[in-house]
């Protein structure tokens with residue numbers, strides 16, 4: 001599996017860190033994990049045609065994680081290149097159907113691609129197959145719409161994405177022995193951050209899950225002046241990567 005970091009930031013403007021967005025590349029599928037507002041720019045910079053995105057999994061409906069859906073769908077409307085034919089599946093918490101209906105109400109047919117079908121899937125806590133991946137879902141507690149996802153490919157490799165979250169025992173369980181745990185790290189150690197993780201708690205979660213590799217992301221400005229990697233490493237002894245936009249991680 002490959003993981004592209006397309007947005008390691010938040011809602012706060014930052015030239016180097018776009019709002020949350022990642023691309024999971026398997027052998028057969030390309031899956032966006034969240035769709036922050038810079039999704040098209042970062043895909044272009046990564047050399048990936050947006051038409052090759054097969055699915056979008058949203059962790060929750062805060063705009064720094066899903067505002068890119070509008071430009072992503074509208075781009076398919078613009079006549080340039082070979083149109084996509086296969087369906088695009090958008091997965092999110094209960095409420096994703098209403099969100100998509102409301103977006104279509106606001107933007108009309110501009111968000112309805114002509115050459116393929118957009119399928120919307122409301123996910124609950126369950127396990128299902130998505131092509132080459134077995135996908136497991138648990139509810140998060142960051143917001144009403146929060147979900148965390150576990151992707152397991154046919155070779156048994158596992159990636160877990162937390163979305164935004166405070167310390168969560170259910171995400172620790174989901175991430176048990178994950179090859180790659182992509183975990184939010186909103187603030188430096190010692191920060192009280194309701195609904196989010198500080199670097200020390202991110203390290204504690206990765207250690208409790210016995211993850212193999214921890215990738216920290218979703219950095220608010222105070223992280224600029226802190227060594228979040230060292231802070232997480234006080235609790236987690238495995239490999240730690242501080243996400244940067246346009247970083248490619250193979251595992």
Ligand SMILES: [Zn+2]
Pocket residue numbers: 010011020062064065164218
């Ligand atoms: Zn966020």
Ligand SMILES: [Zn+2]
Pocket residue numbers: 060062142143164
């Ligand atoms: Zn959020």
